[in-house]
Amino acid sequence: MTIEDFSSISFGICIKIGNDIIHNKIPIDNSVKETLVDMRNSFSDSYDSIPDEPEQFSPIEKYSSVEKLSVSLNQDYLASINDLFHHQNPPLNNIDLSEYLPFVDYYFAEFIHNNGAKTIGVKRPNQFKALLKKRIVRLWNDTLQAVEDDV
Amino acid sequence: MKQSKGLPFVKFMMLLSSMAPLFILVGIRGIQIKDGEQLLISQKHTWIVIVCLITIPYLVIKARINSAKKCGDIFPISVSQATLNKEYLFTYLFTVLLPLYSVSIGSLNEFYAVLCAIFFVLFVLWNMNMHFINILFAFSGYRVFTIPNQHGAVLLSIRQNIPSDLKTLNAHRISNSVFIELKNYKYDN
Numbered sequence: 001m002t003i004e005d006f007s008s009i010s011f012g013i014c015i016k017i018g019n020d021i022i023h024n025k026i027p028i029d030n031s032v033k034e035t036l037v038d039m040r041n042s043f044s045d046s047y048d049s050i051p052d053e054p055e056q057f058s059p060i061e062k063y064s065s066v067e068k069l070s071v072s073l074n075q076d077y078l079a080s081i082n083d084l085f086h087h088q089n090p091p092l093n094n095i096d097l098s099e100y101l102p103f104v105d106y107y108f109a110e111f112i113h114n115n116g117a118k119t120i121g122v123k124r125p126n127q128f129k130a131l132l133k134k135r136i137v138r139l140w141n142d143t144l145q146a147v148e149d150d151v
Numbered sequence: 152m153k154q155s156k157g158l159p160f161v162k163f164m165m166l167l168s169s170m171a172p173l174f175i176l177v178g179i180r181g182i183q184i185k186d187g188e189q190l191l192i193s194q195k196h197t198w199i200v201i202v203c204l205i206t207i208p209y210l211v212i213k214a215r216i217n218s219a220k221k222c223g224d225i226f227p228i229s230v231s232q233a234t235l236n237k238e239y240l241f242t243y244l245f246t247v248l249l250p251l252y253s254v255s256i257g258s259l260n261e262f263y264a265v266l267c268a269i270f271f272v273l274f275v276l277w278n279m280n281m282h283f284i285n286i287l288f289a290f291s292g293y294r295v296f297t298i299p300n301q302h303g304a305v306l307l308s309i310r311q312n313i314p315s316d317l318k319t320l321n322a323h324r325i326s327n328s329v330f331i332e333l334k335n336y337k338y339d340n
Binding site: 003007008010025027028029030033089091092093094112114139140141142143145 | 157160161211215218219222223226227229300301304319321339
């Protein structure tokens with residue numbers, strides 16, 4: 001799939017401070033959208049390459065790095081993601097990112113396909129491979145953009 | 152929680168742009184501050200400043216929109232509770248245009264008083280996030296829709312109304328609280 005297959009692709013973070021969970025959307029440019037679609041494609045490819053039916057995920061089990069699992073969103077420990085998928089409309093870029101990056105619990109990408117289907121991808125933040133454009137450009141553009149060099 | 156500043160330069164330019172009708176009225180009335188028999192600020196210089204105050208913010212807004220188009224800064228807006236907002240025109244007319252229009256600038260003190268008044272109006276409009284008011288958008292046919300379930304954001308669109316069955320609508324982001332559904336752009340909405 002390419003970015004043309006989606007009517008919208010948005011990106012956001014979940015910040016967890018104590019018991020407070022805050023979702024926030026962050027503006028991204030097309031380079032980040034392409035990266036997110038690539039990540040989505042590589043996930044789908046590896047998921048579909050395993051011929052077995054998906055096994056039910058259990059938080060008390062130990063799994064290897066690549067396994068075909070599924071889980072219902074109606075679990076207490078997935079309340080935050082369930083809320084994000086079904087109910088929540090996170091505010092746009094209204095917190096100071098640099099201040100709260102250490103508290104990022106996960107980042108998410110919301111894909112809305114041209115046929116209306118919605119998918120949310122969630123990933124733990126090992127590293128943000130994006131950076132804000134130079135200050136002069138940020139006067140009228142503050143989107144995140146992908147880094148071309150290796151990080 | 153510490154708030155993001157968003158795009159403060161663009162927001163300020165949008166506010167300045169919303170003052171364009173007032174600047175034109177000030178230009179027509181003229182600044183009659185005299186130094187002896189001579190005008191301290193000539194009509195020509197007044198108009199140069201006014202043209203700059205109108206065109207520079209407009210060009211910055213155009214640059215912002217072009218930048219949003221170029222990098223695909225498009226967001227799905229929840230429009231299920233969107234309402235057409237016409238009240239802002241009255242707010243703008245009665246709080247900005249009419250009170251300041253009646254002021255004549257005949258001395259330096261009156262000039263500084265008008266500058267202060269404009270500063271206070273900008274301050275209030277900045278805090279109320281009312282930087283979406285723009286006569287040039289209005290002339291281009293854009294209407295203002297308030298989006299309560301999008302954290303008080305507004306949508307500028309040439310639509311007469313938002314269909315009740317439409318849940319989300321893609322629009323370009325101008326600032327964190329102002330979105331525009333550009334005419335002549337294919338959104339798949």
